[in-house]
Amino acid sequence: MKIIDLRSDTVTHPTDAMRKAMAAAEVGDDVFGEDPTVNRLEIMAAQKMGKEAALFTVSGTMSNLIAVLTHTRNGNEIILGTEAHIFLNEVGGAAALGGVMVHTVPNDAGGRLPLADIENAIRDKNIHYPETTLLCLENTQNRCGGAVLTPEYTNQAVELAHRHGLKVHLDGARIFNAAVALGIPAAELAAGVDSVGFCLSKGLSAPVGSVLCGNKDFIERARKKRKMLGGGMRQAGVIAAAGIVALETMVDRLAEDHANARKLEAGLTQIRGITLAQEKIATNIVIFDLVQSFPVAEFITKLDSHGVKVVRFGNHRLRAVTHRMVSADDIDYALTKIEQVCRE
Numbered sequence: 001m002k003i004i005d006l007r008s009d010t011v012t013h014p015t016d017a018m019r020k021a022m023a024a025a026e027v028g029d030d031v032f033g034e035d036p037t038v039n040r041l042e043i044m045a046a047q048k049m050g051k052e053a054a055l056f057t058v059s060g061t062m063s064n065l066i067a068v069l070t071h072t073r074n075g076n077e078i079i080l081g082t083e084a085h086i087f088l089n090e091v092g093g094a095a096a097l098g099g100v101m102v103h104t105v106p107n108d109a110g111g112r113l114p115l116a117d118i119e120n121a122i123r124d125k126n127i128h129y130p131e132t133t134l135l136c137l138e139n140t141q142n143r144c145g146g147a148v149l150t151p152e153y154t155n156q157a158v159e160l161a162h163r164h165g166l167k168v169h170l171d172g173a174r175i176f177n178a179a180v181a182l183g184i185p186a187a188e189l190a191a192g193v194d195s196v197g198f199c200l201s202k203g204l205s206a207p208v209g210s211v212l213c214g215n216k217d218f219i220e221r222a223r224k225k226r227k228m229l230g231g232g233m234r235q236a237g238v239i240a241a242a243g244i245v246a247l248e249t250m251v252d253r254l255a256e257d258h259a260n261a262r263k264l265e266a267g268l269t270q271i272r273g274i275t276l277a278q279e280k281i282a283t284n285i286v287i288f289d290l291v292q293s294f295p296v297a298e299f300i301t302k303l304d305s306h307g308v309k310v311v312r313f314g315n316h317r318l319r320a321v322t323h324r325m326v327s328a329d330d331i332d333y334a335l336t337k338i339e340q341v342c343r344e
């Protein structure tokens, strides 16, 4: 049976070029700083983000956790969105391992944290209060349907945070989707932030990895946190090699995924029983709702039996993500099956 897997862009497999690069990778012991391929990836990543230095990590979750651990101290408070991946989907690592309090601010439909709400959440200097030391933003914003934060918004948020003495970490797991959607270099989206992490293993199709970028001092301290978490890797050039191919060959093609997401949206709006849960499709994520009477778990199971996979995103809510392994024809096929399940 044909399988159209729209659960996430993390399901993408490495390309042939990545597999060849992995087999041929020059390696060394990265804990000693001696893996030439990891070093090359880190230099490339830092350049792409416009930062001084970078650190290869195993996952987006690890990059975010290391950023929180490096920017904060036990007992500090951090501000992030109610829809933030760090808040919802990272096993509470910031609290469990970083000992920080999380102060959430509702994201607006565009994935932003309204500036007035950020300012309101920053604690005054008062003996009763924890110290607010970090603001976390997410671009693209996953749960807000892959919404894109513009450089103008990010710069304003950074200016506000810095004015109050906070650092800013950008969870840029899908920052290249945002850059491609806006037609600008990713570095512009990360210009003022103190750290940015991006994933190689989502739309860019590498099998493993994320890169955390920032200034030299931050990355030196972050490297030590990575080691503490058990994330010091040895001949990691084998996986870094795929990351280099990802950065060299997989960024521009993300525009195809965005076009397929718009095609999916256009089709979904024609199906009775489905409503779109977002104003516009900005990148590769489509979030939609089923009419209240339709049990979402049953819908997913039935659709799965036709070879089309999506994930649950709420009581009546589903998410579909387009990526390299889903073609425009696959979208037509998926729409036929979604329509069939709704009709049944």
Ligand SMILES: Cc1ncc(COP(=O)(O)O)c(C=O)c1O
Pocket: 058, 059, 060, 061, 062, 064, 085, 086, 138, 140, 141, 142, 171, 173, 174, 199, 201, 210
């Ligand atoms: C916005 C965002 N940040 C971070 C992550 C974590 O990435 P990983 O699965 O590599 O830990 C994800 C994963 O889906 C994500 O969507």
